[in-house]
Amino acid sequence: MFSSLVLAATLAAAPAPRSAASALTVVHVPRLDAMTGLSAFLQRAGTYSAVLRPNAWRAELHPFLVIDPTKPETLSAVGLDPAGPATVSLREDGRVSCLRVTDVKLFQTKAAEAISAAGGEEPKPTVSKGVTTVSVKREAGGAMGYALKGQDVCAYGATDSGGPALLKEAVKLVGKAPAPDARLGKVTGVAFIASGGTVVGLDGTGNVLNVEGTALKLPLPPFQSKATSPYGAMKPGGMLFSRVAVSPAGVSQAVGSLSATIQSVCAACPEKQVQAMTDTVAKQLTGNMLVNMDNVQVRGSLRLPDVRFFAVRQALAAEVTDAAAVKNALAPMGSFPGAKTLADGWSLPLKGGSVFVRLKGNQLVLGNDEAVTQATVAALPETGAKLERAADFSVDPKKLARGLGQVSLSDVLADQQLAALFAVSSELGPLLEQSERITGWMDSAPGGAHRFSLTWTLPAAK
Known part of the structure; x- marks a missing residue:
């Protein structure tokens, strides 16, 4: 009833x-007649992006x-x-x-x-x-x-x-x-x-666009809200900063994807050992994770897997239940070709850069840039805090615009995915450069769907 x-x-x-x-x-x-605020945002955004202008649609x-x-x-x-x-x-x-x-x-x-x-x-x-x-x-x-x-x-x-x-x-x-x-x-x-x-x-106002939606079949793991997150008190920074709480099924999905990516750029890494390590580590993850993408530095053709891997300077952090067990599981990494043992982890040289794996308390941090990895480790708080949603994110639109602008014409002509990024850069790049911030959140919804919300803010009109 x-x-x-x-x-x-x-x-x-x-x-x-x-x-x-x-x-x-x-x-x-x-x-x-209720579209006044939304139309005002589109009119202003259309100054920098022709596709958003009301007269375009x-x-x-x-x-x-x-x-x-x-x-x-x-x-x-x-x-x-x-x-x-x-x-x-x-x-x-x-x-x-x-x-x-x-x-x-x-x-x-x-x-x-x-x-x-x-x-x-x-x-x-x-x-x-x-x-x-x-x-x-x-x-x-x-x-x-x-x-x-x-x-x-x-x-x-x-x-x-x-x-x-x-x-x-x-x-x-x-x-x-x-x-x-x-x-x-x-x-x-x-x-x-x-x-x-x-x-x-x-919906919107003169300088703010609000987007709320639901979607099926997004290429994302299922989320699961938790009481607290070890990253809840961290202040957003960099190009993209996201805190997520992933469900147990999502943990395996996320770790498997990351393992496959690393294996693709490290042909010398013994596949069976990498698989065994990631399987053990996955069982120790609580589901609380952090993504910190600081900036984009493209060095070479993005058609090459190693160039793509190191193009976005980033670090990922994940909470573990037993740090000692994780350290033991990752110990074989020290014997990989060229690997170095650090005071709190390992570094692994690859073509195009190095991967850093570090432990701080119950936090496992993996990064493809030494400075970003160190900064992420240093910023990890000692106490957790409540997250309102299973996932939230903050984007620096100016850094994103500069990153998108690094896709070369030769890559665009040879790769449809890169061509799509180039098209986004051409159409939205000027608007991103003029934007103040983009923030939002995500939750899982029944039937494998996701709920999401995004707020795009332009500077206040003078």
Whole structure:
């Protein structure tokens, strides 16, 4: 009974988009006039990143009308409600945009003008069962039109074969009240994006963007909140600073991934010994971990595994239950080719740099840069503190921009992943350089999903 009441309350609070069936992506805004703060951030961020400018994506909001949510007068001028909801559904065969109408005659007049201007045939409205429909073919191929009932209208733009299906979908959408979408009810925002297994809610002010979402199949280990973390009192620093509490299953996943990475850049390291060491160490880990990525220094082609490994100067820390057992398990490292025994651990020279493994109390620290490793060890607090979330992170956007900017053109031409990083650098680099900070958190959610939140802050406007 109680669970039924909770579900009912959740659905009642969830946004209700008029989303088309088989949509690959749905964008929903419950109230267009509530986007003032988010639009202000995008307008300012768009000064440095063209893709975020409202005028770069406003053409996607409607198949044939030119509207801009940041300018209410553009909606009123075509008979649409600047304070109403809006839902855009992207499908393989086209898109459907559903909005609220305030002036039916004005809308139909402006729609007819826009359809004709877009190369459509002369619009001829038909009425059936209280629904007015318009469906025309475009000279360039495909079709466009709308279905209108009362104050609700769903317009569509279709590919060559999608016209009849999208017209039918538009009629269906205006024919009944939209149902609450429980996925959107799990996040907050003034605008929502749902694509595949990811749902994102967006909100903002003139200098702050707030993102909250849920996602399936992220390449991350499962998290598990704990009462305290040995890293809870540490102050964030460097390019990326993250404190996490990983579940037992996630510990094995994380250690296995790290072991495979080290093995790939250390061909001389005996594979069986490395595996035995990591298996033993994994059993001693509590799940509390720290990631400290200080900066990026690329020396060579990022297509080479060793260059990639040492490009990000970083150190990882992990809490262990029995430091003596971990030390004994790692002792064989001292016999690896070129290895040196340190007062509190070992160093292992590799092509491109050295790996450092150090112990401080119940903390195991692994780093690929001596200075970053030493600084991380020195900063480890003697007492733990509560973490509000299973994982949190802090990013220095300026350092991140400089790191992304080190991807070379030759690497871009030869590697799709590096090309993607280059594209991010080109588009967001200038914005990152002008940003103040990026912070956020993550938690695990049922069904192997993750919840996340991100806050992107620009300097206060002068």
